[in-house]
Amino acid sequence: MISVLAGGVGAARFLSGLQQVTEAEDIVAIVNTGDDTVMHGLSISPDIDTVTYTLAAAIDPERGWGLRNETWRSMEALDRFGAVRPAGSRAGERWFNLGDTDLATHFYRTSRLAEGASLTEVTDEIRRAFGVRVRIVPMSDDRVSTLVHLAADGRVVSFQEYFVGMRHSVAVSRVEFDGADAAAFTDLALLRDAECVVIAPSNPVVSIGPLRALAGVDEVLAARRHSVVAISPIVAGAALKGPADRMLTELGMEPSVVGVARLYAPVCGTLVIDEQDAALAPAVEACGVRCVTTDTIMSRPGVGETLARTVLGAALTGGD
Protein backbone atom coordinates (compact mmCIF):
# COMPACT_ATOMS: atom_id res chain seq x y z
CA MET A 1 0.00 0.00 0.00
CA ILE A 2 1.17 3.49 -0.94
CA SER A 3 -0.48 6.33 0.96
CA VAL A 4 -0.50 9.78 -0.59
CA LEU A 5 -1.35 12.92 1.36
CA ALA A 6 -3.19 14.99 -1.19
CA GLY A 7 -4.56 18.45 -1.91
CA GLY A 8 -6.13 19.28 -5.26
CA VAL A 9 -4.65 19.75 -8.74
CA GLY A 10 -0.95 18.96 -8.09
CA ALA A 11 -1.80 15.90 -6.03
CA ALA A 12 -4.30 14.72 -8.60
CA ARG A 13 -1.73 14.92 -11.40
CA PHE A 14 0.82 13.05 -9.32
CA LEU A 15 -1.70 10.33 -8.46
CA SER A 16 -2.58 10.10 -12.13
CA GLY A 17 1.08 9.34 -12.91
CA LEU A 18 1.37 6.99 -9.96
CA GLN A 19 -1.54 4.83 -11.09
CA GLN A 20 0.27 4.34 -14.40
CA VAL A 21 3.37 2.87 -12.78
CA THR A 22 1.89 0.80 -9.93
CA GLU A 23 -1.33 -1.07 -9.16
CA ALA A 24 -4.10 1.50 -8.75
CA GLU A 25 -5.75 -0.69 -6.10
CA ASP A 26 -2.60 -0.38 -3.95
CA ILE A 27 -2.81 3.41 -3.81
CA VAL A 28 -4.71 5.32 -1.13
CA ALA A 29 -5.18 9.06 -1.60
CA ILE A 30 -5.88 10.74 1.73
CA VAL A 31 -7.39 14.05 0.72
CA ASN A 32 -7.65 17.44 2.39
CA THR A 33 -11.20 18.41 3.35
CA GLY A 34 -10.35 21.76 4.95
CA ASP A 35 -11.58 23.43 1.72
CA ASP A 36 -14.98 21.75 1.94
CA THR A 37 -17.88 24.12 1.83
CA VAL A 38 -21.63 24.40 1.49
CA MET A 39 -22.93 26.38 -1.48
CA HIS A 40 -26.64 26.61 -2.40
CA GLY A 41 -27.28 23.99 0.29
CA LEU A 42 -24.91 21.53 -1.38
CA SER A 43 -21.96 19.81 0.31
CA ILE A 44 -18.92 20.43 -1.82
CA SER A 45 -15.50 18.76 -1.41
CA PRO A 46 -13.30 20.51 -3.97
CA ASP A 47 -10.05 18.57 -3.44
CA ILE A 48 -11.78 15.19 -3.35
CA ASP A 49 -13.60 16.02 -6.57
CA THR A 50 -10.44 17.24 -8.30
CA VAL A 51 -8.65 14.00 -7.38
CA THR A 52 -11.64 11.86 -8.40
CA TYR A 53 -12.28 13.63 -11.69
CA THR A 54 -8.57 13.66 -12.60
CA LEU A 55 -8.09 9.96 -11.91
CA ALA A 56 -11.23 9.26 -13.97
CA ALA A 57 -9.76 11.36 -16.82
CA ALA A 58 -13.02 13.30 -16.57
CA ILE A 59 -11.47 16.56 -15.38
CA ASP A 60 -11.52 19.61 -17.59
CA PRO A 61 -7.89 19.82 -18.61
CA GLU A 62 -7.83 23.57 -19.20
CA ARG A 63 -9.51 24.69 -15.99
CA GLY A 64 -7.95 21.95 -13.86
CA TRP A 65 -11.20 21.57 -11.93
CA GLY A 66 -14.70 20.43 -12.75
CA LEU A 67 -15.78 18.15 -15.56
CA ARG A 68 -15.02 18.12 -19.28
CA ASN A 69 -17.70 19.26 -21.75
CA GLU A 70 -19.34 21.22 -18.99
CA THR A 71 -22.18 23.71 -19.33
CA TRP A 72 -23.14 26.48 -16.89
CA ARG A 73 -26.87 26.93 -17.30
CA SER A 74 -27.71 26.67 -13.58
CA MET A 75 -25.13 29.25 -12.57
CA GLU A 76 -26.17 31.61 -15.36
CA ALA A 77 -29.78 31.34 -14.19
CA LEU A 78 -28.73 32.62 -10.76
CA ASP A 79 -28.12 36.05 -12.26
CA ARG A 80 -31.77 37.04 -12.03
CA PHE A 81 -31.60 36.92 -8.23
CA GLY A 82 -28.89 39.55 -7.97
CA ALA A 83 -31.44 42.34 -8.07
CA VAL A 84 -33.66 40.95 -5.29
CA ARG A 85 -31.03 39.57 -2.89
CA PRO A 86 -31.29 41.56 0.36
CA ALA A 87 -28.26 43.40 1.72
CA GLY A 88 -26.10 41.01 3.72
CA SER A 89 -27.42 37.92 1.98
CA ARG A 90 -25.10 35.77 -0.10
CA ALA A 91 -27.82 33.57 -1.55
CA GLY A 92 -27.51 32.82 -5.22
CA GLU A 93 -24.09 34.41 -5.61
CA ARG A 94 -22.14 32.83 -8.41
CA TRP A 95 -18.51 33.53 -7.62
CA PHE A 96 -18.15 29.82 -6.88
CA ASN A 97 -18.85 28.26 -10.23
CA LEU A 98 -20.49 24.84 -10.38
CA GLY A 99 -21.06 23.22 -13.75
CA ASP A 100 -24.35 21.56 -14.62
CA THR A 101 -22.97 18.01 -14.68
CA ASP A 102 -20.63 18.61 -11.72
CA LEU A 103 -23.74 19.55 -9.72
CA ALA A 104 -24.93 15.95 -9.88
CA THR A 105 -21.91 14.90 -7.79
CA HIS A 106 -22.82 17.45 -5.13
CA PHE A 107 -26.48 16.37 -5.24
CA TYR A 108 -25.44 12.78 -4.63
CA ARG A 109 -23.02 13.68 -1.84
CA THR A 110 -25.50 15.98 -0.12
CA SER A 111 -28.29 13.40 -0.20
CA ARG A 112 -26.08 10.59 1.08
CA LEU A 113 -24.77 12.73 3.95
CA ALA A 114 -28.37 13.65 4.82
CA GLU A 115 -29.17 9.94 4.88
CA GLY A 116 -26.47 9.49 7.52
CA ALA A 117 -23.65 8.13 5.37
CA SER A 118 -20.15 9.25 6.31
CA LEU A 119 -18.09 11.38 3.93
CA THR A 120 -15.75 8.37 3.67
CA GLU A 121 -18.58 6.14 2.41
CA VAL A 122 -19.92 8.77 0.00
CA THR A 123 -16.45 9.53 -1.37
CA ASP A 124 -15.89 5.84 -2.06
CA GLU A 125 -19.24 5.55 -3.83
CA ILE A 126 -18.51 8.59 -5.98
CA ARG A 127 -15.04 7.42 -7.02
CA ARG A 128 -16.54 4.03 -7.97
CA ALA A 129 -19.28 5.79 -9.96
CA PHE A 130 -16.48 7.47 -11.90
CA GLY A 131 -14.64 4.15 -12.37
CA VAL A 132 -11.64 5.25 -10.29
CA ARG A 133 -9.60 2.33 -8.90
CA VAL A 134 -7.36 4.33 -6.56
CA ARG A 135 -8.91 4.46 -3.09
CA ILE A 136 -9.87 8.03 -2.22
CA VAL A 137 -10.32 8.77 1.47
CA PRO A 138 -11.22 12.10 3.07
CA MET A 139 -8.72 13.07 5.76
CA SER A 140 -11.54 13.06 8.32
CA ASP A 141 -15.28 12.51 8.61
CA ASP A 142 -15.36 15.41 11.04
CA ARG A 143 -15.67 19.00 9.89
CA VAL A 144 -12.39 20.91 9.57
CA SER A 145 -12.61 24.39 8.03
CA THR A 146 -9.56 26.20 6.79
CA LEU A 147 -9.92 29.86 7.72
CA VAL A 148 -7.75 32.60 6.32
CA HIS A 149 -6.93 35.77 8.27
CA LEU A 150 -6.45 38.71 5.90
CA ALA A 151 -3.40 40.87 6.58
CA ALA A 152 -5.09 44.13 5.57
CA ASP A 153 -7.90 44.21 8.10
CA GLY A 154 -7.64 41.01 10.17
CA ARG A 155 -10.91 39.78 8.65
CA VAL A 156 -11.34 36.00 8.75
CA VAL A 157 -12.73 34.37 5.63
CA SER A 158 -13.30 30.80 4.50
CA PHE A 159 -10.71 29.22 2.28
CA GLN A 160 -12.99 29.25 -0.77
CA GLU A 161 -13.77 32.91 -0.21
CA TYR A 162 -10.04 33.66 -0.19
CA PHE A 163 -9.10 31.25 -2.95
CA VAL A 164 -12.00 31.62 -5.37
CA GLY A 165 -13.88 34.71 -4.24
CA MET A 166 -10.75 36.89 -3.87
CA ARG A 167 -8.72 34.88 -6.40
CA HIS A 168 -6.09 34.59 -3.59
CA SER A 169 -4.82 38.04 -4.50
CA VAL A 170 -4.79 39.39 -0.93
CA ALA A 171 -2.12 39.05 1.74
CA VAL A 172 -2.67 36.54 4.52
CA SER A 173 -1.54 36.98 8.11
CA ARG A 174 -2.57 33.61 9.51
CA VAL A 175 -4.19 30.34 8.51
CA GLU A 176 -6.20 28.31 10.98
CA PHE A 177 -7.90 24.93 10.79
CA ASP A 178 -11.14 25.34 12.65
CA GLY A 179 -12.33 22.04 14.11
CA ALA A 180 -8.97 20.28 13.69
CA ASP A 181 -8.53 19.89 17.46
CA ALA A 182 -11.66 17.80 17.74
CA ALA A 183 -11.49 16.03 14.37
CA ALA A 184 -10.17 12.49 14.02
CA PHE A 185 -7.79 11.58 11.19
CA THR A 186 -9.42 8.95 9.00
CA ASP A 187 -7.17 6.03 10.01
CA LEU A 188 -3.60 6.33 11.24
CA ALA A 189 -2.95 2.75 10.08
CA LEU A 190 -3.05 4.12 6.51
CA LEU A 191 0.08 6.07 7.41
CA ARG A 192 1.65 3.52 9.76
CA ASP A 193 1.25 0.40 7.65
CA ALA A 194 1.85 1.82 4.17
CA GLU A 195 4.94 0.68 2.29
CA CYS A 196 5.67 4.33 1.77
CA VAL A 197 3.93 7.64 2.33
CA VAL A 198 4.07 10.38 -0.27
CA ILE A 199 3.33 14.02 0.42
CA ALA A 200 1.99 15.21 -2.91
CA PRO A 201 3.06 18.50 -4.53
CA SER A 202 0.25 20.46 -2.89
CA ASN A 203 0.23 23.73 -0.96
CA PRO A 204 2.13 22.89 2.26
CA VAL A 205 0.11 25.41 4.27
CA VAL A 206 -3.51 25.07 3.17
CA SER A 207 -3.59 21.63 1.51
CA ILE A 208 -1.15 19.49 3.53
CA GLY A 209 -1.44 21.72 6.61
CA PRO A 210 -4.97 20.55 7.50
CA LEU A 211 -3.93 16.89 7.35
CA ARG A 212 -0.92 17.55 9.56
CA ALA A 213 -3.10 19.46 12.02
CA LEU A 214 -4.97 16.28 12.91
CA ALA A 215 -3.91 14.39 16.03
CA GLY A 216 -1.32 11.68 15.44
CA VAL A 217 -0.43 12.44 11.83
CA ASP A 218 2.91 14.19 12.39
CA GLU A 219 3.89 11.67 15.09
CA VAL A 220 3.23 8.66 12.88
CA LEU A 221 5.03 10.24 9.93
CA ALA A 222 8.00 11.28 12.10
CA ALA A 223 8.40 7.72 13.34
CA ARG A 224 8.75 6.42 9.78
CA ARG A 225 10.18 9.46 8.06
CA HIS A 226 12.85 7.47 6.19
CA SER A 227 10.09 6.15 3.91
CA VAL A 228 8.13 9.38 3.66
CA VAL A 229 8.82 11.27 0.43
CA ALA A 230 7.54 14.76 -0.29
CA ILE A 231 7.44 16.51 -3.65
CA SER A 232 8.01 20.25 -3.58
CA PRO A 233 5.10 22.26 -4.99
CA ILE A 234 7.49 25.21 -5.26
CA VAL A 235 9.68 25.34 -8.38
CA ALA A 236 12.20 28.11 -8.89
CA GLY A 237 10.68 30.10 -6.05
CA ALA A 238 7.16 30.02 -7.39
CA ALA A 239 4.08 27.85 -6.99
CA LEU A 240 3.15 26.03 -10.19
CA LYS A 241 -0.45 26.85 -9.36
CA GLY A 242 -2.14 28.82 -6.62
CA PRO A 243 -0.78 31.07 -3.91
CA ALA A 244 1.67 28.77 -2.09
CA ASP A 245 4.70 30.97 -2.80
CA ARG A 246 3.10 34.22 -1.63
CA MET A 247 1.49 32.49 1.30
CA LEU A 248 4.83 31.11 2.51
CA THR A 249 6.34 34.59 2.32
CA GLU A 250 3.38 36.23 4.04
CA LEU A 251 3.55 33.70 6.87
CA GLY A 252 7.30 34.31 7.37
CA MET A 253 8.63 31.27 5.53
CA GLU A 254 10.94 31.03 2.55
CA PRO A 255 9.13 30.57 -0.79
CA SER A 256 11.61 28.01 -2.09
CA VAL A 257 12.41 24.31 -1.91
CA VAL A 258 14.44 25.17 1.19
CA GLY A 259 11.38 26.66 2.86
CA VAL A 260 9.44 23.52 1.96
CA ALA A 261 12.27 21.31 3.29
CA ARG A 262 12.18 23.13 6.62
CA LEU A 263 8.42 22.67 6.90
CA TYR A 264 8.55 18.99 6.06
CA ALA A 265 11.85 17.96 7.73
CA PRO A 266 10.16 16.66 10.91
CA VAL A 267 7.97 14.26 8.95
CA CYS A 268 9.79 13.31 5.77
CA GLY A 269 13.17 11.87 4.95
CA THR A 270 13.29 12.83 1.27
CA LEU A 271 12.25 15.91 -0.65
CA VAL A 272 11.95 15.65 -4.43
CA ILE A 273 12.70 18.98 -6.08
CA ASP A 274 12.66 20.15 -9.67
CA GLU A 275 15.79 20.23 -11.81
CA GLN A 276 15.51 24.02 -11.96
CA ASP A 277 16.27 24.05 -8.24
CA ALA A 278 19.25 21.66 -8.42
CA ALA A 279 21.58 24.33 -7.04
CA LEU A 280 19.52 24.38 -3.83
CA ALA A 281 19.96 20.65 -3.16
CA PRO A 282 22.76 21.24 -0.59
CA ALA A 283 20.59 23.77 1.25
CA VAL A 284 17.73 21.27 1.30
CA GLU A 285 20.02 18.57 2.68
CA ALA A 286 21.26 21.03 5.32
CA CYS A 287 17.68 20.90 6.67
CA GLY A 288 18.23 17.21 7.41
CA VAL A 289 16.30 16.01 4.38
CA ARG A 290 17.71 13.90 1.56
CA CYS A 291 17.23 15.73 -1.73
CA VAL A 292 16.30 14.08 -5.02
CA THR A 293 16.28 16.15 -8.20
CA THR A 294 14.08 15.40 -11.20
CA ASP A 295 11.57 16.95 -13.57
CA THR A 296 8.45 17.69 -11.49
CA ILE A 297 6.42 19.82 -13.92
CA MET A 298 3.58 17.46 -14.72
CA SER A 299 1.80 19.61 -17.28
CA ARG A 300 4.10 17.92 -19.85
CA PRO A 301 3.00 14.38 -20.82
CA GLY A 302 4.82 11.47 -19.22
CA VAL A 303 6.40 13.58 -16.47
CA GLY A 304 3.90 12.35 -13.88
CA GLU A 305 4.85 8.72 -14.48
CA THR A 306 8.60 9.41 -14.33
CA LEU A 307 8.14 11.47 -11.20
CA ALA A 308 6.09 8.67 -9.62
CA ARG A 309 8.85 6.14 -10.39
CA THR A 310 11.46 8.45 -8.89
CA VAL A 311 9.37 8.94 -5.76
CA LEU A 312 8.79 5.20 -5.31
CA GLY A 313 12.50 4.54 -5.82
CA ALA A 314 13.40 7.17 -3.26
CA ALA A 315 10.97 5.68 -0.76
CA LEU A 316 12.49 2.20 -1.16
CA THR A 317 16.05 3.41 -0.69
CA GLY A 318 15.17 5.38 2.44
CA GLY A 319 16.04 8.94 3.22
CA ASP A 320 17.25 9.00 6.77
Next chain:
Amino acid sequence: MISVLAGGVGAARFLSGLQQVTEAEDIVAIVNTGDDTVMHGLSISPDIDTVTYTLAAAIDPERGWGLRNETWRSMEALDRFGAVRPAGSRAGERWFNLGDTDLATHFYRTSRLAEGASLTEVTDEIRRAFGVRVRIVPMSDDRVSTLVHLAADGRVVSFQEYFVGMRHSVAVSRVEFDGADAAAFTDLALLRDAECVVIAPSNPVVSIGPLRALAGVDEVLAARRHSVVAISPIVAGAALKGPADRMLTELGMEPSVVGVARLYAPVCGTLVIDEQDAALAPAVEACGVRCVTTDTIMSRPGVGETLARTVLGAALTGGD
Protein backbone atom coordinates in the same frame (compact mmCIF):
# COMPACT_ATOMS: atom_id res chain seq x y z
CA MET B 1 -57.54 43.09 -2.69
CA ILE B 2 -58.51 39.76 -4.24
CA SER B 3 -57.18 36.69 -2.42
CA VAL B 4 -56.87 33.45 -4.34
CA LEU B 5 -56.35 30.09 -2.64
CA ALA B 6 -54.05 28.31 -5.06
CA GLY B 7 -52.54 24.96 -5.91
CA GLY B 8 -50.38 24.49 -9.01
CA VAL B 9 -51.22 24.46 -12.72
CA GLY B 10 -54.97 25.20 -12.66
CA ALA B 11 -54.56 28.00 -10.13
CA ALA B 12 -51.63 29.44 -12.06
CA ARG B 13 -53.65 29.61 -15.29
CA PHE B 14 -56.56 31.26 -13.49
CA LEU B 15 -54.24 33.82 -11.87
CA SER B 16 -52.72 34.47 -15.27
CA GLY B 17 -56.17 35.36 -16.61
CA LEU B 18 -57.02 37.34 -13.49
CA GLN B 19 -53.97 39.58 -13.81
CA GLN B 20 -55.14 40.50 -17.32
CA VAL B 21 -58.50 41.80 -16.11
CA THR B 22 -57.59 43.49 -12.83
CA GLU B 23 -54.60 45.22 -11.27
CA ALA B 24 -51.94 42.58 -10.67
CA GLU B 25 -50.83 44.43 -7.53
CA ASP B 26 -54.29 43.91 -6.03
CA ILE B 27 -54.07 40.11 -6.30
CA VAL B 28 -52.67 37.89 -3.58
CA ALA B 29 -52.10 34.23 -4.40
CA ILE B 30 -51.99 32.15 -1.21
CA VAL B 31 -50.31 28.98 -2.30
CA ASN B 32 -50.33 25.40 -1.03
CA THR B 33 -47.00 24.27 0.42
CA GLY B 34 -48.08 20.77 1.44
CA ASP B 35 -46.28 19.47 -1.68
CA ASP B 36 -43.00 21.09 -0.67
CA THR B 37 -40.11 18.70 -0.52
CA VAL B 38 -36.35 18.42 -0.22
CA MET B 39 -34.52 16.79 -3.12
CA HIS B 40 -30.72 16.62 -3.37
CA GLY B 41 -30.59 18.89 -0.32
CA LEU B 42 -32.63 21.57 -2.08
CA SER B 43 -35.85 23.10 -0.76
CA ILE B 44 -38.46 22.78 -3.48
CA SER B 45 -41.90 24.44 -3.49
CA PRO B 46 -43.60 23.04 -6.60
CA ASP B 47 -46.89 24.93 -6.43
CA ILE B 48 -45.25 28.25 -5.63
CA ASP B 49 -42.87 27.79 -8.54
CA THR B 50 -45.64 26.82 -10.96
CA VAL B 51 -47.59 29.95 -9.99
CA THR B 52 -44.50 32.16 -10.20
CA TYR B 53 -43.25 30.78 -13.51
CA THR B 54 -46.72 30.91 -15.06
CA LEU B 55 -47.35 34.51 -14.03
CA ALA B 56 -43.91 35.40 -15.40
CA ALA B 57 -44.81 33.68 -18.69
CA ALA B 58 -41.65 31.68 -18.09
CA ILE B 59 -43.35 28.32 -17.60
CA ASP B 60 -42.88 25.55 -20.11
CA PRO B 61 -46.28 25.52 -21.81
CA GLU B 62 -46.19 21.85 -22.83
CA ARG B 63 -45.09 20.35 -19.51
CA GLY B 64 -47.03 22.86 -17.39
CA TRP B 65 -44.20 22.96 -14.87
CA GLY B 66 -40.62 24.12 -14.92
CA LEU B 67 -39.07 26.72 -17.17
CA ARG B 68 -39.14 27.21 -20.94
CA ASN B 69 -36.08 26.32 -23.01
CA GLU B 70 -34.94 24.04 -20.25
CA THR B 71 -32.05 21.55 -20.36
CA TRP B 72 -31.54 18.50 -18.15
CA ARG B 73 -27.77 18.07 -17.90
CA SER B 74 -27.62 17.88 -14.10
CA MET B 75 -30.32 15.23 -13.89
CA GLU B 76 -28.75 13.21 -16.70
CA ALA B 77 -25.42 13.28 -14.88
CA LEU B 78 -27.06 11.63 -11.88
CA ASP B 79 -27.34 8.40 -13.86
CA ARG B 80 -23.78 7.35 -13.08
CA PHE B 81 -24.64 7.05 -9.39
CA GLY B 82 -27.33 4.41 -9.94
CA ALA B 83 -24.75 1.63 -9.91
CA VAL B 84 -23.10 2.66 -6.64
CA ARG B 85 -26.13 3.77 -4.60
CA PRO B 86 -26.44 1.41 -1.62
CA ALA B 87 -29.64 -0.54 -1.06
CA GLY B 88 -32.18 1.61 0.77
CA SER B 89 -30.59 4.87 -0.32
CA ARG B 90 -32.53 7.27 -2.51
CA ALA B 91 -29.61 9.60 -3.16
CA GLY B 92 -29.25 10.78 -6.73
CA GLU B 93 -32.53 9.30 -7.90
CA ARG B 94 -33.97 11.21 -10.81
CA TRP B 95 -37.67 10.47 -10.75
CA PHE B 96 -38.21 14.08 -9.66
CA ASN B 97 -36.92 16.01 -12.63
CA LEU B 98 -35.32 19.40 -12.06
CA GLY B 99 -34.17 21.39 -15.07
CA ASP B 100 -30.79 23.12 -15.12
CA THR B 101 -32.18 26.66 -15.01
CA ASP B 102 -35.01 25.74 -12.61
CA LEU B 103 -32.30 24.54 -10.20
CA ALA B 104 -31.14 28.12 -9.71
CA THR B 105 -34.50 28.95 -8.10
CA HIS B 106 -34.05 26.09 -5.64
CA PHE B 107 -30.46 27.13 -4.96
CA TYR B 108 -31.62 30.63 -4.11
CA ARG B 109 -34.51 29.44 -1.94
CA THR B 110 -32.34 26.92 -0.08
CA SER B 111 -29.61 29.46 0.65
CA ARG B 112 -32.05 32.12 1.84
CA LEU B 113 -33.84 29.69 4.14
CA ALA B 114 -30.45 28.62 5.53
CA GLU B 115 -29.70 32.29 6.18
CA GLY B 116 -32.83 32.44 8.32
CA ALA B 117 -35.23 34.09 5.87
CA SER B 118 -38.83 32.90 6.01
CA LEU B 119 -40.41 31.11 3.08
CA THR B 120 -42.68 34.14 2.75
CA GLU B 121 -39.69 36.47 2.31
CA VAL B 122 -37.93 34.14 -0.12
CA THR B 123 -41.07 33.58 -2.18
CA ASP B 124 -41.53 37.32 -2.50
CA GLU B 125 -37.91 37.79 -3.60
CA ILE B 126 -38.21 35.04 -6.18
CA ARG B 127 -41.44 36.38 -7.70
CA ARG B 128 -39.83 39.82 -7.94
CA ALA B 129 -36.76 38.28 -9.60
CA PHE B 130 -39.15 36.88 -12.21
CA GLY B 131 -40.89 40.23 -12.61
CA VAL B 132 -44.21 38.96 -11.24
CA ARG B 133 -46.49 41.72 -9.91
CA VAL B 134 -49.11 39.49 -8.28
CA ARG B 135 -48.21 38.91 -4.62
CA ILE B 136 -47.38 35.25 -4.02
CA VAL B 137 -47.61 34.08 -0.42
CA PRO B 138 -46.98 30.56 0.90
CA MET B 139 -49.93 29.32 2.97
CA SER B 140 -47.61 29.00 5.97
CA ASP B 141 -43.99 29.47 7.00
CA ASP B 142 -44.31 26.30 9.04
CA ARG B 143 -43.79 22.87 7.54
CA VAL B 144 -46.92 21.05 6.42
CA SER B 145 -46.39 17.78 4.54
CA THR B 146 -49.15 16.16 2.57
CA LEU B 147 -48.92 12.42 3.11
CA VAL B 148 -50.77 9.89 1.02
CA HIS B 149 -51.88 6.51 2.40
CA LEU B 150 -51.92 3.88 -0.34
CA ALA B 151 -55.01 1.69 -0.50
CA ALA B 152 -53.15 -1.43 -1.56
CA ASP B 153 -50.83 -1.84 1.41
CA GLY B 154 -51.48 1.08 3.75
CA ARG B 155 -48.02 2.44 3.00
CA VAL B 156 -47.66 6.19 3.64
CA VAL B 157 -45.73 8.16 1.02
CA SER B 158 -45.02 11.83 0.46
CA PHE B 159 -47.19 13.68 -1.99
CA GLN B 160 -44.39 13.98 -4.56
CA GLU B 161 -43.66 10.28 -4.30
CA TYR B 162 -47.34 9.58 -5.04
CA PHE B 163 -47.77 12.31 -7.62
CA VAL B 164 -44.50 12.19 -9.51
CA GLY B 165 -42.82 8.94 -8.43
CA MET B 166 -45.93 6.79 -8.90
CA ARG B 167 -47.50 9.10 -11.51
CA HIS B 168 -50.60 9.10 -9.21
CA SER B 169 -51.65 5.78 -10.73
CA VAL B 170 -52.29 4.02 -7.41
CA ALA B 171 -55.40 4.10 -5.23
CA VAL B 172 -55.40 6.26 -2.13
CA SER B 173 -57.15 5.41 1.12
CA ARG B 174 -56.42 8.58 3.07
CA VAL B 175 -54.69 11.93 2.77
CA GLU B 176 -53.18 13.62 5.80
CA PHE B 177 -51.52 16.97 6.31
CA ASP B 178 -48.67 16.31 8.67
CA GLY B 179 -47.79 19.40 10.69
CA ALA B 180 -51.05 21.22 9.89
CA ASP B 181 -52.16 21.16 13.55
CA ALA B 182 -49.15 23.18 14.62
CA ALA B 183 -48.73 25.35 11.51
CA ALA B 184 -50.01 28.90 11.35
CA PHE B 185 -51.83 30.18 8.27
CA THR B 186 -49.86 33.02 6.75
CA ASP B 187 -52.28 35.82 7.67
CA LEU B 188 -56.01 35.44 8.20
CA ALA B 189 -56.45 39.13 7.36
CA LEU B 190 -55.70 38.20 3.74
CA LEU B 191 -58.94 36.21 3.82
CA ARG B 192 -60.91 38.47 6.14
CA ASP B 193 -60.17 41.82 4.51
CA ALA B 194 -60.12 40.83 0.84
CA GLU B 195 -62.82 42.23 -1.42
CA CYS B 196 -63.40 38.67 -2.53
CA VAL B 197 -61.77 35.29 -2.04
CA VAL B 198 -61.40 32.88 -4.93
CA ILE B 199 -60.77 29.15 -4.54
CA ALA B 200 -58.83 28.38 -7.71
CA PRO B 201 -59.56 25.30 -9.86
CA SER B 202 -57.08 23.13 -7.99
CA ASN B 203 -57.38 19.65 -6.50
CA PRO B 204 -59.84 20.13 -3.59
CA VAL B 205 -58.19 17.37 -1.56
CA VAL B 206 -54.44 17.79 -1.94
CA SER B 207 -54.10 21.41 -3.13
CA ILE B 208 -56.88 23.32 -1.36
CA GLY B 209 -57.14 20.73 1.46
CA PRO B 210 -53.84 21.74 3.10
CA LEU B 211 -54.88 25.41 3.19
CA ARG B 212 -58.24 24.53 4.73
CA ALA B 213 -56.52 22.31 7.30
CA LEU B 214 -54.87 25.35 8.88
CA ALA B 215 -56.49 26.86 11.95
CA GLY B 216 -58.95 29.66 11.24
CA VAL B 217 -59.18 29.35 7.46
CA ASP B 218 -62.53 27.58 7.20
CA GLU B 219 -64.01 29.76 9.96
CA VAL B 220 -63.00 33.03 8.28
CA LEU B 221 -64.21 31.82 4.87
CA ALA B 222 -67.52 30.56 6.31
CA ALA B 223 -68.17 33.96 7.90
CA ARG B 224 -67.88 35.67 4.50
CA ARG B 225 -68.93 32.87 2.20
CA HIS B 226 -71.23 35.12 0.12
CA SER B 227 -68.12 36.66 -1.45
CA VAL B 228 -66.10 33.46 -1.72
CA VAL B 229 -66.18 31.97 -5.21
CA ALA B 230 -64.75 28.57 -6.10
CA ILE B 231 -64.02 27.23 -9.57
CA SER B 232 -64.56 23.52 -10.04
CA PRO B 233 -61.43 21.65 -11.13
CA ILE B 234 -63.69 18.78 -12.18
CA VAL B 235 -65.27 19.07 -15.64
CA ALA B 236 -67.62 16.40 -16.93
CA GLY B 237 -66.64 14.06 -14.12
CA ALA B 238 -62.92 14.25 -14.78
CA ALA B 239 -60.02 16.32 -13.55
CA LEU B 240 -58.54 18.48 -16.29
CA LYS B 241 -55.13 17.54 -14.93
CA GLY B 242 -53.95 15.24 -12.17
CA PRO B 243 -55.77 12.70 -10.06
CA ALA B 244 -58.53 14.82 -8.44
CA ASP B 245 -61.34 12.73 -9.97
CA ARG B 246 -59.96 9.34 -8.92
CA MET B 247 -58.93 10.70 -5.55
CA LEU B 248 -62.45 11.98 -4.80
CA THR B 249 -63.87 8.55 -5.69
CA GLU B 250 -61.26 6.69 -3.65
CA LEU B 251 -61.96 8.88 -0.64
CA GLY B 252 -65.73 8.25 -0.90
CA MET B 253 -66.73 11.50 -2.57
CA GLU B 254 -68.47 12.13 -5.87
CA PRO B 255 -66.07 12.96 -8.76
CA SER B 256 -68.30 15.69 -10.16
CA VAL B 257 -69.14 19.35 -9.70
CA VAL B 258 -71.69 18.17 -7.14
CA GLY B 259 -68.96 16.44 -5.12
CA VAL B 260 -66.94 19.65 -5.29
CA ALA B 261 -69.99 21.71 -4.25
CA ARG B 262 -70.49 19.49 -1.19
CA LEU B 263 -66.84 19.87 -0.19
CA TYR B 264 -66.86 23.65 -0.58
CA ALA B 265 -70.42 24.50 0.55
CA PRO B 266 -69.38 25.40 4.12
CA VAL B 267 -66.88 27.97 2.91
CA CYS B 268 -68.09 29.32 -0.43
CA GLY B 269 -71.30 30.87 -1.68
CA THR B 270 -70.72 30.39 -5.40
CA LEU B 271 -69.31 27.55 -7.46
CA VAL B 272 -68.33 28.23 -11.05
CA ILE B 273 -68.72 25.13 -13.20
CA ASP B 274 -68.01 24.39 -16.83
CA GLU B 275 -70.69 24.61 -19.51
CA GLN B 276 -70.34 20.87 -20.03
CA ASP B 277 -71.78 20.42 -16.55
CA ALA B 278 -74.71 22.84 -17.01
CA ALA B 279 -77.22 20.06 -16.40
CA LEU B 280 -75.76 19.59 -12.89
CA ALA B 281 -76.39 23.23 -11.86
CA PRO B 282 -79.58 22.38 -9.94
CA ALA B 283 -77.77 19.61 -8.05
CA VAL B 284 -74.98 22.06 -7.19
CA GLU B 285 -77.50 24.61 -5.93
CA ALA B 286 -79.17 21.86 -3.89
CA CYS B 287 -75.92 21.78 -1.89
CA GLY B 288 -76.62 25.37 -0.83
CA VAL B 289 -74.20 26.90 -3.29
CA ARG B 290 -75.09 29.32 -6.05
CA CYS B 291 -74.01 27.91 -9.39
CA VAL B 292 -72.50 29.91 -12.25
CA THR B 293 -71.88 28.23 -15.58
CA THR B 294 -69.19 29.31 -18.02
CA ASP B 295 -66.26 28.02 -20.06
CA THR B 296 -63.57 26.99 -17.55
CA ILE B 297 -61.13 25.15 -19.79
CA MET B 298 -58.21 27.55 -19.78
CA SER B 299 -55.98 25.69 -22.21
CA ARG B 300 -57.75 27.72 -24.93
CA PRO B 301 -56.53 31.33 -25.27
CA GLY B 302 -58.66 34.04 -23.70
CA VAL B 303 -60.70 31.65 -21.55
CA GLY B 304 -58.73 32.51 -18.41
CA GLU B 305 -59.59 36.21 -18.77
CA THR B 306 -63.28 35.55 -19.38
CA LEU B 307 -63.39 33.13 -16.48
CA ALA B 308 -61.68 35.70 -14.23
CA ARG B 309 -64.28 38.33 -15.20
CA THR B 310 -67.11 35.90 -14.47
CA VAL B 311 -65.61 35.02 -11.09
CA LEU B 312 -65.16 38.68 -10.11
CA GLY B 313 -68.72 39.44 -11.21
CA ALA B 314 -70.08 36.55 -9.17
CA ALA B 315 -68.14 37.68 -6.10
CA LEU B 316 -69.59 41.21 -6.36
CA THR B 317 -73.16 40.01 -6.70
CA GLY B 318 -72.87 37.69 -3.70
CA GLY B 319 -73.83 34.08 -3.53
CA ASP B 320 -75.71 33.59 -0.33
